[in-house]
Amino acid sequence: MGIKVAKFGGSSLSDAEQFKKVKEILLSDPDRRYAVPSAPGRRFDDDDKITDLLYRCYKLAHTGQSYSECFSQVVERFCGIVNDLELDLDLLPELHETESEIARQDNADYAASRGEYFCGMILAKYLGWDFIDAAEVVRFDRQGVFAPEWTNEQLGETLREHEHAVIPGFYGSMPSGQVKTFSRGGSDITGALVARAVNAVLYENWTDVSGFLMADPHIIDKPRFIDALTYRELRELSYMGATVLHEDAIFPVRKAGIPTNIRNTNNPDHPGTMISVEPSPGSEDRTITGIAGHKNFTLISIDKAMMNSELGFGRRVLSVLEDLGISFEHLPTGIDTMCVVIADKELERHKQEIIDRIQVLCQPDSIEFNSGIALIATVGRGMVNKRGTASRLFRALAVADINVRMIDQGSSELNIIVGVDGKDFERAVSAIYYEFV
Ligand code: ASP
16 A cells, blocks of 8 residues: 554653564554654653663762662663563673763763663564664754755665664654754654655554543543544644644645555554545535643733834834733734733733833733633634534523633634633633534
8 A cells, every 4th residue: 555654652651561562553554664753652641761770870860879779770670671572682792881871971962862762772673674773864954953855865765675664763863973863752753854765644543541631531531532633733723722633743744645544553553643645535524623721821911002003113112022021822902002912921021011012012002911811722723614613602601601812813724712810711622622522
């Protein structure tokens, strides 16, 4: 059919039993030709992730403390997996070298990357596939900025020579050869890069949940799974807090038109969530795709009579924020009112300065700060052209006796964002969910 690239998260590779599941998944479909592993994750609630142990080793080593006990936990985990899988693989010499190298390196990336590196070696041996060190094929420039085109070419060229291969996630290297990692959770990005480079028909992202849920399960009891959504919807939902995939993993596959399938290693028969550029057939009937939200925003309302005819008013307000390095989330406006929505943590140190600068630059009639606001995004392509969606949403909120403090709907009609008091957040999500589901 075409090449599939399968990325496995840390929980999918936490011990030998999980490795067995991964092998079964990979070998059950001959199209699955390239695997991208994370480092072994937690086996139980208060267990350590290998990556966390490695960061800890680096920190101990560079604050003059002994890290041998911490590193021995890493050795035990990897050697335990090798033994339990009965592999003829001796990692000890390289693990010992790594232990000394951690103290020699002047940043934590090398240490952190070794989780994926050794996990990839074990997986390749277990599968009988080739191992490709990500440092050879994923490139960052001298400043440490990821180099997508170099990487794409190099990965494509290298992988053409391997029928099957394991490429560890999360890291690459700079021109000097120094190892550099993506941000935490970055194996998702490597998986997407591999998928793009081999022109895959599908990027499978295997984790420990069967896909995206329509709402936060801490708020809604057993929310429905989202079987299919588009990359644009995913972006809206992730931005507002629904996380399964690393944000930066979306761009390479989206650009190449490759769908991503979120799957559950512990429940491989579940089809998971399919994310694609174009809507999948049948999903048009659905009005909403999901609901996500965040607490802790402030609404700054700036009033001035005849604001609408004052040229440059909006630009001057936004220049104050830009000069202070503050990014804003939304900008709902009225005729004589401009409202800017900002995350509380962005505001913390700057409130008085914002007031002073806006007073000088814009001479408004009033500036009002309303904090403790929660934003809720109701996302769905199905809302486009469907009459009555907004009215259903606001009626549901009214029936639940929730006061709406702000409304924002983009012209794409992909979502409706409402601001409510933080104390009403959970009830508002619930009211919207049960109205549409
Ligand atoms: N192992 C890394 C982390 O824990 C990267 C990843 O799992 O994707 O963040």
